[in-house]
Amino acid sequence: MSRPVLATSEEGARPARLDRDRGLVEAARRDPSSFDALYRKYLAQVYSYSYYELRDHHAAEDATERVFMQALAGLPRFEERVDAFIASRPVTAASGSASDMADISTFRVWLFRIARNVVANERRTDRRRPVSPLEDAIGLHAPDDVAETVAAREAGSAAWQAVARLPEDRRRAVILRFVDEMSTAEIASILGRSEGAVRVLLHRALRSVAEDLRRQLS
Amino acid sequence: MPGSATRNARRTERYLDGLVAADERRAAEIPVDTDMDPAIRVAARQLRAGLVRVHPSFRFEEALAARLAAAADRMKAGLPAELPPAAVAGGTLAAFRGTGAAADLGVVGAAAGESAATPSIGLSHSAATVVRGLTDVAARPRRPLIVGGVGVASAAISLGAVYVAWRHSHPTSGRMSRAVRAAHGRASHSGRRGSGVINEILGVVS
Numbered sequence: 001m002s003r004p005v006l007a008t009s010e011e012g013a014r015p016a017r018l019d020r021d022r023g024l025v026e027a028a029r030r031d032p033s034s035f036d037a038l039y040r041k042y043l044a045q046v047y048s049y050s051y052y053e054l055r056d057h058h059a060a061e062d063a064t065e066r067v068f069m070q071a072l073a074g075l076p077r078f079e080e081r082v083d084a085f086i087a088s089r090p091v092t093a094a095s096g097s098a099s100d101m102a103d104i105s106t107f108r109v110w111l112f113r114i115a116r117n118v119v120a121n122e123r124r125t126d127r128r129r130p131v132s133p134l135e136d137a138i139g140l141h142a143p144d145d146v147a148e149t150v151a152a153r154e155a156g157s158a159a160w161q162a163v164a165r166l167p168e169d170r171r172r173a174v175i176l177r178f179v180d181e182m183s184t185a186e187i188a189s190i191l192g193r194s195e196g197a198v199r200v201l202l203h204r205a206l207r208s209v210a211e212d213l214r215r216q217l218s
Numbered sequence: 219m220p221g222s223a224t225r226n227a228r229r230t231e232r233y234l235d236g237l238v239a240a241d242e243r244r245a246a247e248i249p250v251d252t253d254m255d256p257a258i259r260v261a262a263r264q265l266r267a268g269l270v271r272v273h274p275s276f277r278f279e280e281a282l283a284a285r286l287a288a289a290a291d292r293m294k295a296g297l298p299a300e301l302p303p304a305a306v307a308g309g310t311l312a313a314f315r316g317t318g319a320a321a322d323l324g325v326v327g328a329a330a331g332e333s334a335a336t337p338s339i340g341l342s343h344s345a346a347t348v349v350r351g352l353t354d355v356a357a358r359p360r361r362p363l364i365v366g367g368v369g370v371a372s373a374a375i376s377l378g379a380v381y382v383a384w385r386h387s388h389p390t391s392g393r394m395s396r397a398v399r400a401a402h403g404r405a406s407h408s409g410r411r412g413s414g415v416i417n418e419i420l421g422v423v424s
Contacts, residue, residue, distance in 0.1 A: 032290035032299075039286055047274045061278050068282065072289055073299035159268030162261075178269040181238060184231060199227035203258075206230060210261035 021107040028075055035072050042108065043068075045180045046115050052175045053119045055164075063122050067115045078110060112176070112190045162212035163205075170205035177202055229254045230262075237266055 019025070024041070027034040046067050051060035163174055169191070176182045176190065188198045229251045236248045250259065289299040 032293040033287060035286060035290055036283060039283065043279060043282075044271055044273045048271045051272050052269070057274075061274060064274065065282055065285070068286060069289060069300055072286055072293070076293075157268075159264050163265070163269065174265065175269070177234065178265045179271055196224065196227075199231050200223060202234070203223075203227040203230040206258045206261045206265075207255070209265060210255070210257035213261055213264060214257065 019106045025075070025078070025107050028072075029078075032072065032075070035075065038071075038107065039068055042111055045108075046111065048179045049112065049115055049175060050119055050122075052179055053172070054122060059122060063115070063118050066118045067111065070114050070118070071111055074114075078107070108182075109186055109189045112180075112182075112186075116172070116190060158213060158216055159209070161216075162209040165212060166205055166208055170201055170208070173198055173201045174205050174209075226255075230258060233259065234262060237262060241266070 021038065021041075024034070024037050028038055043064070047060055047064045050063040050067070051057065054060050054063060163171055166174065172191065173187055176187045182190070184195050184198050184202075188195045191198065193201070232251065233248070233254060236250075239245075240248045293299050
């Protein structure tokens with residue numbers, strides 16, 4: 001759990017949060033063997049991001065491996081550079097949304113920046129590989145109830161088809177938001193955009209998905 | 219004063235945050251801004267239900283954990299985290315120590331920490347160790363050495379042949395082996411009486 005500390009700003013002292021992964025990151029920097037804890041913590045998130053972007057299990061595994069290898073190799077150079085807008089996140093929800101209260105992990109942002117680059121390279125160099133529909137991913141968590149399974153598959157398939165048709169930047173923002181449950185601030189930092197731009201990106205993405213779903217129903 | 223696009227985007231964001239928070243506390247009801255487009259609410263709920271997090275296989279997870287642990291060990295030893303490509307690829311070309319060998323072969327540089335006495339071309343750490351272990355290389359003519367690939371296969375076959383020859387000259391002392399050797403020896407010494415010996419062994423009276 002992160003500890004609130006006082007951070008100074010133009011409005012005076014106000015509480016901000018320390019990076020929630022600071023302990024794990026420092027341990028891994030002292031002893032690289034301790035990187036395993038960070039790896040286990042973020043494996044599913046990185047893998048999911050890669051899988052939704054690349055739509056292939058093998059490609060997602062390759063990308064995941066590259067991401068963690070690069071992260072481990074780059075850890076000694078990793079500096080906890082909290083971007084200004086992340087560092088100034090208030091703890092109270094007086095001026096912001098619930099996502100403002102979320103603990104920030106600079107490490108997670110840094111890891112997903114690596115993942116974004118690795119996946120982008122993979123997509124660029126491997127466009128010839130046929131991509132499969134993502135329906136098999138929906139089946140992985142399917143419950144035993146057949147009706148529920150079918151409903152979940154249909155919902156997942158329709159949702160994914162709609163997301164797959166989105167432009168790249170909107171799709172990426174949607175995956176980070178819905179699959180990896182990231183805050184607007186984190187997505188903005190990963191994508192290198194302002195929070196306002198990410199909000200608009202997500203809003204437009206949802207509007208496109210809504211229209212797509214409406215068309216599918218009709 | 220924010221524009222309508224910004225206001226709508228903020229509304230959407232608040233709704234998405236509420237969606238996540240409701241899931242976390244298993245609440246059925248989500249606070250809804252009445253000005254929000256209902257179609258966007260439906261789309262958000264559908265994406266929330268449909269876009270699930272995917273976990274890789276346990277086998278992949280453990281294999282990658284092992285590779286990361288090995289990389290961590292390399293880092294602790296002061297080596298690069300990732301193996302150089304030559305170490306995992308096929309054979310590499312290395313030059314024996316000798317006068318002018320490096321210049322002749324156009325050596326591009328030795329591995330980190332390697333002395334100039336063992337020049338190599340794209341030489342991996344393990345291959346460099348093998349080459350460094352040879353003591354009399356200076357006396358030999360300048361020839362490139364193929365390390366890995368076909369060279370390794372050839373060495374393995376040679377070792378196998380040596381082992382078979384050694385086993386042949388050092389028979390085991392088990393009862394069954396002695397019996398087989400005895401039978402074989404009698405058969406070879408009295409080849410003319412082959413059938414008789416076999417009958418003798420089998421206890422058949424002719």
